[in-house]
Amino acid sequence: MSSWDPVQTPGLAPAPAAAAPALRPLSIGELFDRAFSLYFRHILTFAAVLFVATIPYAIVALLQLYMQRDILSAYVNLIQGVIQHPTTPPDVSSLDAAISKESIPAMMGSYALSAISYLVALFILPLANAAVVAGVSRAYLGLPVRFRVCYQDAFRRWGYVLLLTLLWLIVAIPVIAIAMFGWIFAIIAVAALGVALRTVGIIIASIVGIALTLICIALAVMSYMAFGSSFVACVLEKADPIKSFTLGVTRVFSRDLFARSLWVATGLIFIYIGFAIVAAVIGGLSVWLTKSLFFYVATAQIINVFFIALAFVVVSLYYYDTRIRHEGFDIQVLADQLAASGDR
Numbered sequence: 001m002s003s004w005d006p007v008q009t010p011g012l013a014p015a016p017a018a019a020a021p022a023l024r025p026l027s028i029g030e031l032f033d034r035a036f037s038l039y040f041r042h043i044l045t046f047a048a049v050l051f052v053a054t055i056p057y058a059i060v061a062l063l064q065l066y067m068q069r070d071i072l073s074a075y076v077n078l079i080q081g082v083i084q085h086p087t088t089p090p091d092v093s094s095l096d097a098a099i100s101k102e103s104i105p106a107m108m109g110s111y112a113l114s115a116i117s118y119l120v121a122l123f124i125l126p127l128a129n130a131a132v133v134a135g136v137s138r139a140y141l142g143l144p145v146r147f148r149v150c151y152q153d154a155f156r157r158w159g160y161v162l163l164l165t166l167l168w169l170i171v172a173i174p175v176i177a178i179a180m181f182g183w184i185f186a187i188i189a190v191a192a193l194g195v196a197l198r199t200v201g202i203i204i205a206s207i208v209g210i211a212l213t214l215i216c217i218a219l220a221v222m223s224y225m226a227f228g229s230s231f232v233a234c235v236l237e238k239a240d241p242i243k244s245f246t247l248g249v250t251r252v253f254s255r256d257l258f259a260r261s262l263w264v265a266t267g268l269i270f271i272y273i274g275f276a277i278v279a280a281v282i283g284g285l286s287v288w289l290t291k292s293l294f295f296y297v298a299t300a301q302i303i304n305v306f307f308i309a310l311a312f313v314v315v316s317l318y319y320y321d322t323r324i325r326h327e328g329f330d331i332q333v334l335a336d337q338l339a340a341s342g343d344r
Helices: 028-041 043-067 069-084 093-102 106-138 147-156 158-236 241-253 258-290 294-327 331-341
Strands: none
Touching: 028 043, 028 106, 028 258, 028 294, 028 331, 043 106, 043 147, 043 294, 106 147, 106 158, 106 294, 147 158, 158 241, 158 258, 158 294, 241 258
């Protein structure tokens, strides 16, 4: 019996594992075109995989909103008052009253919910990310994409994925702190230059400030790509956490791949902006009509799931393209391995 067990479709013969895409490098345009094609073909499965982590996180967030609903409602009313009457000083008495009424048990409950959300992000979200990686890889290799099989692949590497996530946290926290300090220092220096040189300085400071901000955003997205690539290495290559971390970073930030990674990151930035605009419009309308942040949180979480799914599709295809270009990656070997794992 064949090691590959596809979902049978009436009237259609099952496609063999060899139906995977041609083993060739992709241009940036081809990479995004193929990513969108895979994404829309399997969007519901990818979203369902991520909802396993997102739904508990959203429930916790909604419970926090419910516990702090009076304070948040006062904030919403304050903002609406400023928008409707910009020349009138804002009335903060209702906000002060809501804050003063908050009890100690409510505060402790909010802290407990925050701790639960961190646990979800630390233990469940990495598993969902690993399952998405498995699903994208199966889709790319022409294999059936099923919710159950994706999580089977992820569970086999869950411990390693957790260790990889912890490694990223250990590295990321000091790096982010240093980067934020450096960015703030640079902005202050640029602002001082603008004040010293007046008009010309203000123009120069504005250009430099915008450039620094764009560079920081690009590097942040590239770091996210490295994070995603390390997950792919951990799940598919079965690399240990340290090697997965190293492979994720080098496949994005190495000298010969940096420019290409930057172009892919730029594409992801524009995609994120599109998703963010949709979330802001729908969420803003929901807050305006319902005077509640519950619908905004729910909308933001749902749209965020669909963006994360697309981002992992792009990063996974970038992973394949990088290995094909620089490592002579044999895609058929992995197709056979994944197909065999789906039978267990």
